[in-house]
Amino acid sequence: MKKLALSLSVSLLSVAALAQSNDVVVRERLMGAAFLDNQSYALLEEMTNLYGGRITGSESNEKSMQLLERALDEHGIQNHREAFTFPGWERREDSATLTHPLQRKLRSIAMGYVDQHPPFEAELIYIGKGSADEIPSNSQGKIALLAANVKLSQDSIQAFATDNGITGLLLTNRKNGGQLLARTANYSGDASPIPIYSVTEEEGRWLKRLTESGEKPRVALSTSSIVKDIDCDNLVATIPGKISKKIVIGAHFDSWDLGQGALDNGLGIAQAFDVTRLIQSINPNNHYTIETVWFNAEEFGLFGSYAYMERHKDDKIVAMINLDMVGNPIGANAMGFDSLIPALETFSKDLGGFALPKPVANAPWLGSDHMPFIIQGIPSMTLNAPIQAEAVGFYHDFADTFEKVDREVLSKSIGIISVLAHQLANDQNLDIPRLNQEQTIELLKKAILDEKMKTAKIWPFGTE
Numbered sequence: 001m002k003k004l005a006l007s008l009s010v011s012l013l014s015v016a017a018l019a020q021s022n023d024v025v026v027r028e029r030l031m032g033a034a035f036l037d038n039q040s041y042a043l044l045e046e047m048t049n050l051y052g053g054r055i056t057g058s059e060s061n062e063k064s065m066q067l068l069e070r071a072l073d074e075h076g077i078q079n080h081r082e083a084f085t086f087p088g089w090e091r092r093e094d095s096a097t098l099t100h101p102l103q104r105k106l107r108s109i110a111m112g113y114v115d116q117h118p119p120f121e122a123e124l125i126y127i128g129k130g131s132a133d134e135i136p137s138n139s140q141g142k143i144a145l146l147a148a149n150v151k152l153s154q155d156s157i158q159a160f161a162t163d164n165g166i167t168g169l170l171l172t173n174r175k176n177g178g179q180l181l182a183r184t185a186n187y188s189g190d191a192s193p194i195p196i197y198s199v200t201e202e203e204g205r206w207l208k209r210l211t212e213s214g215e216k217p218r219v220a221l222s223t224s225s226i227v228k229d230i231d232c233d234n235l236v237a238t239i240p241g242k243i244s245k246k247i248v249i250g251a252h253f254d255s256w257d258l259g260q261g262a263l264d265n266g267l268g269i270a271q272a273f274d275v276t277r278l279i280q281s282i283n284p285n286n287h288y289t290i291e292t293v294w295f296n297a298e299e300f301g302l303f304g305s306y307a308y309m310e311r312h313k314d315d316k317i318v319a320m321i322n323l324d325m326v327g328n329p330i331g332a333n334a335m336g337f338d339s340l341i342p343a344l345e346t347f348s349k350d351l352g353g354f355a356l357p358k359p360v361a362n363a364p365w366l367g368s369d370h371m372p373f374i375i376q377g378i379p380s381m382t383l384n385a386p387i388q389a390e391a392v393g394f395y396h397d398f399a400d401t402f403e404k405v406d407r408e409v410l411s412k413s414i415g416i417i418s419v420l421a422h423q424l425a426n427d428q429n430l431d432i433p434r435l436n437q438e439q440t441i442e443l444l445k446k447a448i449l450d451e452k453m454k455t456a457k458i459w460p461f462g463t464e
């Protein structure tokens with residue numbers, strides 16, 4: 001009997017050792033293939049060359065998704081679309097024009113959710129950051145110029161209109177060089193109460209000087225863009241596991257329209273594609289099912305990931321990895337989920353020469369597709385992975401273009417994310433209940449995100 005127990009434990013040990021050495025082989029193959037068999041760089045080049053930016057609801061978005069579907073099909077990766085409708089916005093011909101002391105069309109863009117209106121012209125005043133003491137008493141009926149870095153919300157914009165009678169806003173861009181960072185006026189999908197345009201840092205400074213010169217500059221605004229419901233799809237690829245409980249790898253598919261969305265989030269599209277392809281070809285049999293999701297309508301307010309979560313709220317999701325503008329990985333972030341820390345520490349150690357130099361962080365942040373998962377108490381993680389400094393600042397600008405993608409860094413990130421996904425997909429310690437609502441609220445409060453979420457009108461838990 002003793003002998004049997006001994007030989008049983010020896011064989012169990014050797015099974016474990018075998019599994020471990022197999023893991024090493026899989027990691028080596030994933031990392032090697034990420035460099036020597038990168039296919040996503042060419043895919044992203046084709047996508048950005050042919051279709052440009054992928055704003056949700058556009059033909060470019062649809063054609064880009066078809067291209068990705070064909071690539072998945074070619075590699076025999078199961079995939080399907082999941083349709084949803086969201087309160088969207090379509091950019092049309094808009095203009096902000098200086099009409100006095102000279103006639104000059106400004107380099108500007110309407111912010112998302114600025115709705116069409118009859119053209120009008122008014123005097124321009126400067127209101128700095130927009131605090132009460134910066135707004136002159138004669139602001140009624142005027143267009144106001146804001147300094148850079150003013151945080152706007154639907155409520156604050158409404159207050160400018162109702163409390164001060166301001167009829168339009170120009171927001172100075174925070175970076176110079178003629179940049180225009182596209183973004184929405186709010187994250188609730190509501191039409192902005194008054195038109196808001198983003199102007200370049202240089203023209204913002206010039207307009208400010210004009211308001212100080214006694215010239216009483218005048219500006220005309222004309223907006224044809226419209227707020228409207230938009231039908232679109234998330235794209236989901238599946239590698240079935242031994243069980244249906246799953247790991248979700250998410251990356252937003254949409255981008256802004258001015259540039260090509262190469263960094264934001266062409267990188268994530270590419271990484272999610274190659275990671276899925278490499279795991280499917282090198283190690284398709286994992287414990288958990290791997291579901292890779294390309295979310296649409298992230299830039300308008302995470303509508304795709306909320307739609308996915310709504311549809312899959314009863315699915316058993318053991319962990320979520322969000323890939324949004326992932327450059328060169330230097331650390332992992334457990335986003336407040338203590339249960340992820342051991343797995344992320346093991347992951348970094350097992351990368352050997354690629355071990356992430358920073359310790360595992362544990363700080364959730366707002367504004368990307370992990371949020372709907374966190375709200376459901378699902379352990380979610382991101383990577384601290386900077387994009388080269390000279391390129392990252394262009395992320396919503398005209399200049400978010402393909403040549404800024406560094407192929408070698410992309411390959412390295414794909415290797416690292418593949419190793420992470422493979423490890424998570426086989427880590428049975430992750431099979432624990434998700435956080436309940438009370439614990440989730442605690443997690444968000446600990447990170448001091450609750451007040452921010454309430455201000456942005458995205459706090460989902462009601463008032464306590």
Ligand SMILES: [Zn+2]
Pocket residue numbers: 252264265298324325
């Ligand atoms: Zn993004």
